[in-house]
Amino acid sequence: DQQVKQNSPSLSVQEGRISILNCDYTNSMFDYFLWYKKYPAEGPTFLISISSIKDKNEDGRFTVFLNKSAKHLSLHIVPSQPGDSAVYFCAAMGMRFGAGTRLTVKP
Amino acid sequence: DAGVIQSPRHEVTEMGQEVTLRCKPISGHNSLFWYRQTMMRGLELLIYFNNNVPIDDSGMPEDRFSAKMPNASFSTLKIQPSEPRDSAVYFCASSQGNGYTFGSGTRLTVV
Numbered sequence: 001d002q003q004v005k006q007n008s009p010s011l012s013v014q015e016g017r018i019s020i021l022n023c024d025y026t027n028s029m030f031d032y033f034l035w036y037k038k039y040p041a042e043g044p045t046f047l048i049s050i051s052s053i054k055d056k057n058e059d060g061r062f063t064v065f066l067n068k069s070a071k072h073l074s075l076h077i078v079p080s081q082p083g084d085s086a087v088y089f090c091a092a093m094g095m096r097f098g099a100g101t102r103l104t105v106k107p
Numbered sequence: 108d109a110g111v112i113q114s115p116r117h118e119v120t121e122m123g124q125e126v127t128l129r130c131k132p133i134s135g136h137n138s139l140f141w142y143r144q145t146m147m148r149g150l151e152l153l154i155y156f157n158n159n160v161p162i163d164d165s166g167m168p169e170d171r172f173s174a175k176m177p178n179a180s181f182s183t184l185k186i187q188p189s190e191p192r193d194s195a196v197y198f199c200a201s202s203q204g205n206g207y208t209f210g211s212g213t214r215l216t217v218v
Binding site: 002036043044045095097099 | 111140142147148149150151152155198200206207208209210211212
């Protein structure tokens, strides 16, 4: 039972452009969401979070948007850099993870 | 702090053997989580502990899997007997509040 879904397994963008990673969830009780970035052979590292009392949280180049009515959140990276190339996981309540989206930023 | 420490980093074992994965959480963190990462399902929560007590083990796939946390600084995930389909990367994470810190993972290969 996948309560958190990331339907795009991969995304490729050009350096300097915007990357948009999407995440959907099914449980309306979820009220806290996190995004993690993972490089090969390393554990996931925390990137940014958002509480359900907000609809937007910004940290530098990273912004997370939450649409509670649609049970949807997205991570925007602007501008994208080659070093952002990694797998990005969306997590609800810190425990339920999506399958991940592999982002490739081309120079 | 050295972060969450997992051992071994790599484990290759034969089908039917017992495998034990180990985790040392960050000191002061009161929650510990075991995850399994596969290509098909991403990161799956297997079990989590709060103050050394197992809270939710509904993600443990079968009775072959067991986890213990005898004290606040150590946890084990055991698979007995191991099967080739158990091959994956297993992550441990610890938390104090909403932030989670992951270990580097153990890559398990069962042949």
